[in-house]
Amino acid sequence: MPWIQLKINTTGAQAEQLGDALIESGAVSVTFQDTHDTPVFEPLPGETRLWGDTDVIGLYDAETEMPDVIAQLEQEPLLGAGFRHKIEQLEDKDWEREWMDNFHPMQFGKRLWICPSWRDIPDPNAVNVMLDPGLAFGTGTHPTTSLCLQWLDGLDLVGKTVIDFGCGSGILAIAALKLGAAQAIGIDIDPQAIQASRDNAQRNGVSERLALYLPKDQPNDLSADVVVANILAGPLRELAPLISTLPKAGGHLGLSGILASQAENVAAAYTDLFELDPTVEKEEWCRITGIKR
Template identity: 80%
Template sequence: MPWIQIKINTTGSHAEQLAEALEETGAVSVTFQDTHDNPVYEPLPGETRLWGDTDIIGLFDAETDMATVVTMMAAHPLLGEGFHHKIEQIEDKDWEREWMDNFHPMRFGERLWICPSWRDVPDANAVNVMLDPGLAFGTGTHPTTSLCLTWLDGLDLEGKTVIDFGCGSGILAIAALKLGASRAIGIDIDPQAIQASRDNAARNGVADKLELYLPHEQPENLQADVVVANILAGPLRELAPLIRVLPVAGGELGLSGILASQAESVCEAYAQHFVLDPVAEKEEWCRITGKRHHP
């Protein structure tokens, strides 16, 4: 069915209230978009990430009288007459098919492929991880995930234990297992991510080798040969005391979810405990890797 949308520019502090007002006018969905096109990450449970300059997009049935919607929104105390907005018609498509057509098998490093279930596997002899886009973040399409997958592909994981800190969809832990790791441990604050990781591990035949924990459930003194954390620069700095003790002495650490401009500050949080490699960059994002010092 055809749709029409209204885009309203506002500030982060006003976005929630205006979103509620759009829903009251009949919007079937309301989304937030950074006016400056900053990257958007999956929010924490119960959290909505907002920005200083935010566009609110309300989606309506194309039969909706948008003049009435504009009049109702103009009466809102945060807007008023002449508020900045844009109304656009949305092309009527088979959105499910459109969405599926955008995902193709992707290769990382020398051996590893991430393949959606509805596509043919390009190389049956490769290391193939079957993963469909879902509710938890992590399908391989984002540069940060790509950087981590390529790094894992280049390691000798045979018989190793791997911790995926902030596991999301489980893509990194599952890839590590299929690349030869004997055990993987996924940790995430979101129960939805734990379920997604469990489902994806079962689909890939590695559920018996993957342990999953919410932070308060994880075993004490947990350590692994390889630790990867693809989250955000802020948490990587704040949680450094927890993350940097996870690799064993001589163990590998891989950090991503970091803009190139943030790399130096993240490196500083780990440099005392690790021999760090040169920072790897891809599309303004970067990956920090290194080995933990021996005592």
């Protein structure tokens, strides 16, 4: 069954009370982790960490409307408006622990392979993206990432500009560049994701063609031939007016992070401006694609 994780940093003294708040907001389970053993929020270069020593992790059904959860939690005196948090789709396994033994090169579409650096490349003549584990979401193991990679592999990206909205590890932007895109732009709300994308781009020799932005820093006139957004259904609906402006006329749009049961509602937010393709499903998740009118 698919799940969503919400991670919040706090102190040990407040963790239990915050855990109760997560349960009241709809979490089916809550766990606590020592921040020093399993860092979730890493300080930026030169930054001193001033927040707590415990990460509280709530597990929610993937159909949960996370914006509603966040709005409810913002009413908690312990948190307040704009509290620091991280929302992500839960990978099928804890690949950060099992990666070395269980992760092998994976093929997506006809040309594209995602390969860990310690494995031999199956096909030196293929398009190979080298990706090692990190804290940012996006390894290719989750069905939503797989659906996006397969879609990118099927496009003619030569000379095109691609925007990866919610770039995470940078896997989609990097794959697009190695598939022939002239330029890629990654956008993410998490500084840690920006750093992970930058590191992975350098590892793959494409960093000079990848621009990375936090939303507050991105140019106002961004546009691209291809836009891919692998986030969650709620944000895809809420941000539809913004995301819809990013593809050029005749440009391609790919959306994922959506359960099959959520596809109709998400598609409805884009149908006025895009000629949408039939929805593609994989393991309860789906991908919506289309061309801008």
